[in-house]
Amino acid sequence: MSHDFDVCVIGSGAGGGPVAYALAEAGYSVVVLEKGPWFTEEDYYKDELACCIRNAYTPDLKEQSHVVETELDEGGWRRRETAQDTSWNLWNGNVVGGSSNFMSGFFHRLKPVDFKQLSTFGPIEGANVVDWPISYDDLEPYYTKVEHVVGVSGRVVDHPHQEPRSTPDFPYPPTAEHPVSGLIDQACDKLGVHSVPMPRAILSKPDLGRQSCSYNGYCGSYGCATGAKGSSRAALLNHAVAGGRCKILPDSHVIRLQSDSSGQITAVEYRDKNDVVKHIDAALYVVACQAVETSRLLLNSTGEKHPHGLANNSGQVGKNLLFAGGGAGSGRLRYADFPAEKRDEMRQIGPFINRSIYDYYVIDDADFGEKQKGGTIDFVHLHPNPVSRATRQMRGSDGLLWGKPLKRRLEQHFRESSYIKIEAFCDWLPVDDCFVSLDSKVRDKWDMPVAKARLGFHVRNLQVGWYLASKGAEVLKAMGAENVVSFASGSPPLNLMAGGCRFGDDPETSVLNADCRAHDVDNLYITDGSFMPSAGSAPFTWTIYANAFRVADKIIERLGGNKFQSLSS
Amino acid sequence: MDRRHFLKITSAGAAATAATTASLPLFAAPAQRSGDAGLSDQQWQTLDAVLDHLFPSETEAPGAKDVKALHWLQTVLLDDETDEIHKQFLRAGVAQVDETSLELYQKLFIALQQDQREAVLRNMEKSKQQGRAWLQEMIRYIFEALLSDPVYGGNPQAAGWIWLQHIPGFPRPPKEKRYFLL
Incomplete structure (x- = not known):
């Protein structure tokens, strides 16, 4: 069956970039849909108004907002609509490369104990602590790959x-x-x-087609003007596009994933920059819109086999939302x-x-x-x-x-x-009171329900x-x-979010299997931080990058392996 | 004080100070900015005096006037991107300054002595609905005018940065890459 592309990636940040990079490098055609504009080094300046006061890199909250619920001391939940209460903005960078453009690049690997918290320390009352379905050893080669491909600087000490x-x-x-x-x-x-x-995801010398850090002191929250910061855009997507097999569609907002009577995804419905509704189909689909929006997209994507939202037949989508x-x-x-x-x-x-x-x-x-x-x-x-x-x-x-x-x-x-x-x-212990659902009142400018995040904590x-x-x-x-x-x-620090589609071996308690493929949608993978069943005890961008490279290898294997390696062997 | 009395005093005050009405040259405003800022000439004078009181000029340290804070607020009020509810909040605060002045001293804010101006603003801070929030926002806008990149029209010749020995980041935004043009 012929498709527009081999793989369609929704979201161009730290979860989407590695998949686009690795698949294109292996000879497959990839399209990346990004709801925001495509800025380059020529657009990023040390401008506090742009990054941090007038919010030039995130949607207008009057048009696209969220609802958050925080716990009241006396019990119950306080509802805030972010269109009115803008200090609770859940958008973190809606541009090509996503919020990785604006990270500080404090890079930490998770440690072996993070993968087996339940078996090491036992259960914690009120928290949904689990072991991961993979071990540190499974992820280690990909942490190393990120060091070389994205560019991580540091020094190992005993x-x-x-x-x-x-x-x-x-x-x-x-x-x-x-x-x-x-x-x-x-x-x-x-x-x-x-x-x-x-360790930092910042080049300390020119390499990988990028310049070194210029040490101007304005790093986190700002786009990098030299390309030294290892954003998904500078480190991965630019190379993927240059290779000729990756196409990026900026200003393309995905509305829903359509599925057929067998439950498989048949097309992505999106609005282009002129607000025209369009469709793309691919053999496989990868969602990486950052935790809250990934869960929202699935919940908004109902179908004959998915009456409660795509991949949500066990009611797990949006559950166990995590922060740092x-x-x-x-x-x-x-x-x-x-x-x-x-x-x-x-x-x-x-x-x-x-x-x-x-x-x-x-x-x-x-x-x-x-x-x-x-x-x-x-x-x-x-x-x-x-x-x-x-x-x-x-x-x-x-x-x-x-x-x-x-x-x-x-x-x-x-x-x-x-x-x-x-x-x-x-x-951030996974708890029942921290989750994403669809708000019953507030809708975005395209009349789709916005995400509501309940932000309970342990x-x-x-x-x-x-x-x-x-x-x-x-x-x-x-x-x-x-x-x-x-x-x-x-x-919660709203810029450090994960969870909502945890991976695991049991379809009753997880959304994704160990390969980050949806249990009940065979052609859907999720590669942003949503997969994490626990957040670890460090910022998780490196882990998102590493896992996305790991999943990319699973997808390449499924599609028939690296086309260039098979040609040469 | 009833509304009629307030209007009477206001117009008298405005007439009395008409000769000193501050001229308000507009910025070279980008195309999407249009419309009416929604303040009377007299209210502009009130706002100017408030900003000056909150952040006075000194020989060694720039004040609100030196960093064009009034023009900064004019831009915010003329900006189509500024939320209408926020604009109403900004305008209501200016009106509240004169209402409070009239309530306490039966004069407009611009006609008051320094210590009376202080008392009016403290009264707003402590006792008036949204008074504290409005004053906070005025100070925050003064800081935007003081410390944002000069390309936006405040912080002339980097006066704010130089005063506070602040080292800006580079590259700095050129005119054609201001945030609203991206």
């Missing part, structure tokens, strides 16, 4: 929580480091913990406390801190309770965005600050100190988040930082 590696070190040396990195190393030595260089759990903190280093010759170095912006602590990845501390999963502590600079930083200075102890007192506070904040942030990551997230953040705070104090604070919150 420490107790180092995960097994098939290669001795990273293919790219670490990015340039700020003097603060050395201060963290010294403080950790004093405390007896291991300060580990944090954790805590945060900060401390201030006053330039005046450094010798005069060090102050200019301390004032630099551009070089990275790049330090992590993994000593508490498993917490074995009698004061804290039974041995349990902990997480990762990252140290980073306070984001340099000036309007956002200034805005946080207007709150005084007795109301708003304005006039000359506000101006003096701004001078103090901007001129006198450097601020170090703690970002602590722990598991109290363990908070406990572990507090624990990790306070360990990070000890390091900042040992560095001599002032005003050190640490805390945890039940509010």
